[in-house]
Amino acid sequence: MTLVEIIAIGNELLLGDVQDTNTHWLCQQVTGLGGHVRRAVIVRDDILDIVGEIRAAIARHPSLLLLSGGLGPTDDDMTLKAIAEALNRPLELNEDALRFVAAAYERFAAQGKGIAAGLNESRRKMAIIPRGSQPIDNPVGAAPAVVIEEDGVVLVALPGVPEELKGIWQGTLQPLLVRVFGQGAYRMDTVIVQCGDESVLAPVLRAVVAAHPQVYVKSRAKAYGPDVKLRITLSCAAKDAATCEQTLAQARAHLQAALQNAGIGIDAVS
Numbered sequence: 001m002t003l004v005e006i007i008a009i010g011n012e013l014l015l016g017d018v019q020d021t022n023t024h025w026l027c028q029q030v031t032g033l034g035g036h037v038r039r040a041v042i043v044r045d046d047i048l049d050i051v052g053e054i055r056a057a058i059a060r061h062p063s064l065l066l067l068s069g070g071l072g073p074t075d076d077d078m079t080l081k082a083i084a085e086a087l088n089r090p091l092e093l094n095e096d097a098l099r100f101v102a103a104a105y106e107r108f109a110a111q112g113k114g115i116a117a118g119l120n121e122s123r124r125k126m127a128i129i130p131r132g133s134q135p136i137d138n139p140v141g142a143a144p145a146v147v148i149e150e151d152g153v154v155l156v157a158l159p160g161v162p163e164e165l166k167g168i169w170q171g172t173l174q175p176l177l178v179r180v181f182g183q184g185a186y187r188m189d190t191v192i193v194q195c196g197d198e199s200v201l202a203p204v205l206r207a208v209v210a211a212h213p214q215v216y217v218k219s220r221a222k223a224y225g226p227d228v229k230l231r232i233t234l235s236c237a238a239k240d241a242a243t244c245e246q247t248l249a250q251a252r253a254h255l256q257a258a259l260q261n262a263g264i265g266i267d268a269v270s
Helices: 020-031 047-060 079-086 095-110 123-127 162-170 173-179 198-210 241-261
Strands: 004-010 036-043 064-068 091-093 128-130 134-136 145-150 152-156 185-194 215-220 231-237 263-268
Touching: 004 020, 004 047, 004 145, 020 036, 020 064, 020 162, 036 047, 047 064, 047 079, 047 152, 079 091, 079 128, 079 145, 079 152, 091 095, 095 128, 095 134, 128 145, 128 263, 152 162, 185 241, 198 215, 198 231, 198 241, 215 241, 241 263
Parallel strands: 004 036, 004 064, 064 152
Antiparallel strands: 091 128, 134 145, 145 152, 185 231, 185 263, 215 231
16 A cells, blocks of 8 residues: 655644645545555644654655645745755756746736746746756646655655645646556445444444454444434555455445344445
C-alpha cells in the first residue's frame, strides 16, 4: 500500500481565517487511488516549523509527501525555501518553471483579468526552486508545483489555492500519480442495520475486524433509540480492483452472517 503524509502550510489556516479544505480533498483522492494517508498536519508560515515537519516526514519514509501552500510570490510564501533547507539543496532559477510563470501571466493578460504580462522579481521568485527538482505546470494559476525525490520519498509541493491544487492534481500531475500509486483501487460498502445501540453492535464488529484486518469497519451513529437505524461502512484499499472487491466481499459476507446470528436485522446493503 502506498503510504502518504500531508503538510498544509499557512498562517491563515491556523488563525481560523481559511478552512483547510485541501487536506480533506487530498485525503479523498489518495484513498480513491488505493493509498493510505498516515498523517496530516498544519503548520504556520515559519521556516523552522516547515523544515522540521519535512525532515520528520522523510525520516518516516512515506512513499509520497504532499505539501500545500506557500508557493506564491510574496515573502511569506516560503515552502520552496524550506524544502531546499530541509534537503540541504541550494535554490536556483529553473528555466522551465520560469517559462510556466511567464506563460501564465501572458494568459491572464489575454483573458482581460486586469493583470499585466511580463516578469518582475516577485513573479520570478516562483521559478526559483530546489536544485534537482522538477516543476509541474499549473493550468489554473501562476505558481508551478514542484516535485523532488529524497531518500525514496517523492515530495510534491502544491499551491494552496484549491482550484489550482485540484487543477494540477487532476491534470499535469497525473503521470507522476500513476507511477506512485500504480493501479491501486478503493471501495466502500454500506450496511444499514435495525439497531439503535452501538454497544450491541460492538462485539459483532470486533469479530469482523479481527478476521479481516485489511478492511476498515466503522459504525456511524447519529442518535439512539428503538426506531434508529445504524450505518456500518466497510472500506478497503488494495493493489488492484479485483483484490479490493474480493477482500471486501469476504468481510461483507462475514458481517452479514454475524449480524444474523446476533439477531440484528439488515435493512439495506449498498
